[in-house]
Amino acid sequence: VRSVDELLARLRERGGKITPQRVLIYTMLAGDRTHPTAESLHRRLQEVLPHLSLTTVYAALNDLVTAGEIRAFEAGDGQLHYDPDLRPHAELVCVRCHSITDAPLAPEEAVVPERVGDFEVFAQTLLLHGLCSACRTALAEEGSA
Amino acid sequence: VRSVDELLARLRERGGKITPQRVLIYTMLAGDRTHPTAESLHRRLQEVLPHLSLTTVYAALNDLVTAGEIRAFEAGDGQLHYDPDLRPHAELVCVRCHSITDAPLAPEEAVVPERVGDFEVFAQTLLLHGLCSACRTALAEEGSA
DNA sequence: TTCTTTGCAAATCGTTTGCAGCATG
DNA sequence: CATGCTGCAAACGATTTGCAAAGAA
Numbered sequence: 271v272r273s274v275d276e277l278l279a280r281l282r283e284r285g286g287k288i289t290p291q292r293v294l295i296y297t298m299l300a301g302d303r304t305h306p307t308a309e310s311l312h313r314r315l316q317e318v319l320p321h322l323s324l325t326t327v328y329a330a331l332n333d334l335v336t337a338g339e340i341r342a343f344e345a346g347d348g349q350l351h352y353d354p355d356l357r358p359h360a361e362l363v364c365v366r367c368h369s370i371t372d373a374p375l376a377p378e379e380a381v382v383p384e385r386v387g388d389f390e391v392f393a394q395t396l397l398l399h400g401l402c403s404a405c406r407t408a409l410a411e412e413g414s415a
Numbered sequence: 416v417r418s419v420d421e422l423l424a425r426l427r428e429r430g431g432k433i434t435p436q437r438v439l440i441y442t443m444l445a446g447d448r449t450h451p452t453a454e455s456l457h458r459r460l461q462e463v464l465p466h467l468s469l470t471t472v473y474a475a476l477n478d479l480v481t482a483g484e485i486r487a488f489e490a491g492d493g494q495l496h497y498d499p500d501l502r503p504h505a506e507l508v509c510v511r512c513h514s515i516t517d518a519p520l521a522p523e524e525a526v527v528p529e530r531v532g533d534f535e536v537f538a539q540t541l542l543l544h545g546l547c548s549a550c551r552t553a554l555a556e557e558g559s560a
Numbered sequence: 561t562t563c564t565t566t567g568c569a570a571a572t573c574g575t576t577t578g579c580a581g582c583a584t585g
Numbered sequence: 586c587a588t589g590c591t592g593c594a595a596a597c598g599a600t601t602t603g604c605a606a607a608g609a610a
Contacts, residue, residue: 287564287609308600323567328600330565343542344489348575349599362534373531379524386518388548389507397488397540403533432584432589453575468592473575475590493600494574 274300277339284337291322295330299340305351305361305370343395345370358382360396366405373398419445422484429482436467440475444485450496450506450515488540490515503527505541511550518543 274297278288286292298315299306306314312327331352334340342350345363351370353361358380360373374380375396382394401409419442423433431437443460444451451459457472476497479485487495490506492513498506503525505518519525520541527539546554 282610285564285610289565289609291566321567325567325601326565329567332601342491346487360531362531362536364534365537371534373534383543386505386507386543388551389509389516389518389543389545390551391507391543391545392510393544395540395542395544397542398528398531398534398536399538399540400534400536406533406535427585430585430589434584434590436591466592470576470593471591477576 280339281333281337286333291319291326292330294319294322295327296334299331299334299352300354302354303372305345305353307349307351309349311352338392341393341395343397345397346399356393358394358396360398362398362400362402364402364405365399366401366409369402371402425484426478426482431478436464436471437475439464439467440472441479444476444479444497445499447499448517450490450498452494452496454494456497483537486538486540488542490542491544501538503539503541505543507543507545507547509547509550510544511546511554514547516547 274293277296277300278293281292282288294315295311298318299311302311304310308324308327308331311331312322312324315322315327331340331342335342335352339356340352340354341356342352343361344350345361345368346365347368355372359375362371362373364370383391385391419438422441422445423438426437427433439460440456443463444456447456449455453469453472453476456476457467457469460467460472476485476487480487480497484501485497485499486501487497488506489495490508490513491510496515500517504520507516507518509515528536530536
């Protein structure tokens with residue numbers, strides 16, 4: 271996803287119809303680095319379009335994933351997280367508070383192989399599971415209490 | 416998970432009780448490179464212990480994950496897959512048939528950083544999404560039909 | 561007009577939980 | 586004999602589906 275206008279144009283070519291709901295969904299998602307879930311995104315969207323349904327958000331997100339415009343992954347909390355950033359990068363997933371933060375990859379790690387044997391690779395998801403600094407501090411205090 | 420006996424000893428030390436069910440579950444999982452789900456593992460286990468419940472399989476698997484003896488991840492099919500191989504490696508996930516295959520990592524990629532900024536890394540999950548050779552062939556035939 | 565999208569309600573399904581009886585250490 | 590485990594049935598919750606009305610192209 272580069273600019274929202276470009277995205278809309280690409281989707282129109284695919285036969286998609288551009289509704290006000292989708293423009294809002296795409297716009298808000300494009301500027302979101304928090305790896306939102308359908309629900310968390312829906313909550314923010316409703317502040318602008320109170321009538322917007324969760325079903326519509328799911329439909330729009332699924333279409334974007336299918337079109338290869340965004341990526342979805344699950345990080346241990348039982349919900350799907352959506353990421354508009356398609357560049358190879360790692361996700362720092364805190365196993366305690368379930369926060370997700372992007373981390374850049376070293377140049378040699380950022381190269382996604384196009385083939386592994388006879389398997390054709392399109393995209394990658396790299397999850398680094400661990401503890402964020404806040405949770406590490408919290409656990410240390412618990413332990414010493 | 417190295418040998419099942421070692422695993423049982425470690426779990427006993429943690430206060431766990433070793434039941435016939437768990438011995439079977441651990442044994443079958445340790446020799447399984449198919450990234451089974453709780454259900455698929457349960458199906459195979461029932462061939463040996465017909466009375467074994469799915470709930471028990473979930474309980475055993477969750478304990479192993481919590482103990483850090485196995486790893487769980489979701490690969491796009493809405494189910495959790497369990498992997499007894501803790502060594503860093505990539506999973507080739509076919510987006511069409513949902514098959515999962517292990518792929519070795521190049522030595523420099525197999526190094527899991529212990530820290531990224533002030534985030535403490537314990538484990539990693541690397542998913543490579545794409546098409547297996549069978550599905551690539553199938554899609555090509557569909558396309559030309 | 562045609563075909564997608566919307567949004568409500570209901571269904572789906574993997575996983576978890578409550579609880580009583582049982583077996584391990 | 587204390588505590589963890591088993592397994593049934595019921596609950597849960599994120600996501601999907603059916604369908605009729607609305608709205609892009």
